[in-house]
Amino acid sequence: MEQDGGKITVTIVGGGLVGALSACFFAKRGHKVRLYEYREDIRTAEYARGRSINLAMSVRARAALAVVGLEGALVREHGIPMRARMIHSRNGERRAIPYGTSEQCIYSVGRKYLNEVLLTAAEKNPNVELYFQHKMVGGDLSKGEINVEVINSEGSKKQMMVKADLVIGADGAFSSVRKQLMKQPLFNYSQTYIEHGYMELCIPPKKSGDFAMEANYLHIWPRGNFMMIALPNQDCSWTVTLFMPFEQFKSLDTPQKLLDFFNHFYPDAVPLIGEDRLVKDFFESKPSPLVSVKCKPYHVGSSAIIIGDAAHAMVPFYGQGMNAGFEDCHIFDNLMTKHKNNLKKALEEFSDYRNPDAEAICNLAMYNYIEMRDLVNHPSFLLRKKFDMFAHWLMPNFWIPLYSSVTFSHMRYSLCIKNREWQDKVLHRSMYFLSFATILGISAVAYKCQDTILNIYTSMIRSAHQYF
Ligand code: FAD
């Protein structure tokens, strides 16, 4: 291995959120980094409409950003805090449900801005080189080699081979690096598409330039088999994401059907989006699919690893995809320190340690998707939510609801599930105990007051006799 004084060369595939952050981490360690991104540079591109326009960021992502010194600039100065959910009913009623204590909040951050700041921060290091319009098309990961296709301005393509000590695959849910990993023996892989797709719409600012809805909330319109969610943007607009089965998207094939649908299910949103804008945005875009991907292991020998969505794409119903991806970077950085840049050990431990957690959050997100569809309005589900909040308020360090441990703690995702299972057990046992105690109590009272009960009973029978 060509290591001089512990310094290695790293090839990063993918300049999205996780790839760009990972470049910052490796640059900070003093390694030589080359990053290859398929798209053009979003900082100079004229028009770039990516996936979701803004994202909910919580403590896991923030902790990772803090290590590379970007937490303040990106989150506390740019992000818009969301302290509660605002639930919109069909009849126009709104109800706020706080996330936790007054300090606990999540932040809405613009994806493009986040990506730009991360790329610029990475590029500030003299040991980082960014290559845009460079597409990874193959390679031999066990040798640290990748083949890159360069699309130059005339549109002609050229291939070259890039070799490094370590290849990081941060190329998203449809990862090309993962495609190479699939050739490894004993590599496990599964992917699931859900029947829902998503489409992004927009609520523009008011004429006065202000937010059209209360800012500092994550707005939700739950409607059983479909839902809408809105996050605030820096320019006082809202990005609204509509989640719905593809079949249903297809059935809304005329402006009238679309407006009827919205007036029926989201009446309060129609004037906010505006009828013309709604029709225009809806028919100009098409719904995007949502995929969940699990695989194992994440590495090849001592020369390649996948992180972020490439390793664990999930459905967005926990708002944790990017948080988990940033946490990957953070954990890998700690492992490099722990193993003194020994790649073999760091890669092995990363796969072993991270896989159960990545699969846990994929499962939680998928479970939430099912819950959102089927349970939101179920009384026992709401009761449990209320109980969890109350118990957490009573014993903040003892009873931590599932979403709190996921969103506001650094607890391993797999432990968040274990914690929940423990709580379920305690609750079920207390229920049994409570019903048993109630029956026992009633019997005891009845036994103690036999005579009185008997007296009342006989006098009732006597008085009843008068009427015959
Ligand atoms: P990506 O962002 O997909 O980046 C991959 C990059 O690799 C891209 O730039 C791509 O061009 C490049 N690339 C791909 N193939 C190649 C190749 N062969 N060669 C070179 N480059 C390549 N997460 C949250 O934490 N909070 C949220 O609120 C949230 N909301 C979401 C809402 C929706 C609708 C969706 C779909 C996702 C949401 N997520 C959220 C998840 C989040 O978007 C992802 O987890 C995150 O973008 C993953 O980052 P990444 O860098 O791994 O992948």
Ligand code: EGU
């Ligand atoms: C989906 C799409 C509310 C952004 C899950 C909550 C999401 C986000 C929730 C999207 C929901 C759902 C949680 C956060 C967050 C909630 C969470 C989901 C951000 C259980 C841009 N989810 N999301 N849960 O609690 O923990 O508010 O596209 F509607 S943030 Cl589906 Cl905390």
